[in-house]
Amino acid sequence: SQQGEEDPQALSIQEGENATMNCSYKTSINNLQWYRQNSGRGLVHLILIRSNEREKHSGRLRVTLDTSKKSSSLLITASRAADTASYFCATGFDSSYKLIFGSGTRLLVRP
Amino acid sequence: NAGVTQTPKFQVLKTGQSMTLQCAQDMNHNSMYWYRQDPGMGLRLIYYSASEGTTDKGEVPNGYNVSRLNKREFSLRLESAAPSQTSVYFCASSEGSRPGLILFFGSGTQLSVL
Numbered sequence: 001s002q003q004g005e006e007d008p009q010a011l012s013i014q015e016g017e018n019a020t021m022n023c024s025y026k027t028s029i030n031n032l033q034w035y036r037q038n039s040g041r042g043l044v045h046l047i048l049i050r051s052n053e054r055e056k057h058s059g060r061l062r063v064t065l066d067t068s069k070k071s072s073s074l075l076i077t078a079s080r081a082a083d084t085a086s087y088f089c090a091t092g093f094d095s096s097y098k099l100i101f102g103s104g105t106r107l108l109v110r111p
Numbered sequence: 112n113a114g115v116t117q118t119p120k121f122q123v124l125k126t127g128q129s130m131t132l133q134c135a136q137d138m139n140h141n142s143m144y145w146y147r148q149d150p151g152m153g154l155r156l157i158y159y160s161a162s163e164g165t166t167d168k169g170e171v172p173n174g175y176n177v178s179r180l181n182k183r184e185f186s187l188r189l190e191s192a193a194p195s196q197t198s199v200y201f202c203a204s205s206e207g208s209r210p211g212l213i214l215f216f217g218s219g220t221q222l223s224v225l
Binding site: 004041 | 142144151152154156161167201216217218
């Protein structure tokens with residue numbers, strides 16, 4: 001079964017609005033990452049947050065991590081049509097080279 | 112810099128046929144990975160190679176074999192393709208400095224097995 005589950009599965013917003021996506025996971029992690037996938041392309045890394053961090057920012061992206069609830073959220077502020085993509089969370093573990101991905105959130109930003 | 116290059120981009124096979132998906136990276140990364148992506152399932156790890164000369168099974172290795180040919184190249188082989196292997200396949204690489212490794216992905220191979 002998937003380690004990470006994103007919520008919602010799909011999200012449609014107007015340009016300029018904020019988009020929030022959530023990720024829940026099952027086991028203890030070392031870090032959690034978010035990736036973006038444009039249609040027909042490979043995934044691109046956006047941001048990494050470590051298990052001892054609670055919040056991280058990168059440009060218009062804000063990621064939070066709550067290890068007690070085993071959940072993370074990705075906030076994209078002031079969204080643009082170019083943000084239309086699928087977003088995936090991925091969990092990393094101590095002593096492991098594996099990253100386990102969730103099922104993704106499809107974001108549509110309407111102009 | 113090409114990054115991670117996968118070939119072919121598209122492939123149609125008949126059930127029982129075999130084929131090899133090729134992947135090469137030019138970033139001098141130690142670790143390489145093969146994932147498959149199915150609708151609604153996200154990405155699932157098939158095999159990975161933490162370093163040259165080593166390979167390990169991921170979540171869904173059945174029906175696949177891999178070869179880490181050298182530091183640059185990591186191939187995925189389907190010996191006898193089945194319709195259940197219809198999917199988009201992604202190769203990825205990482206510097207391999209665990210924990211906190213970040214993956215760089217190729218653009219994918221869309222495979223259909225009829």
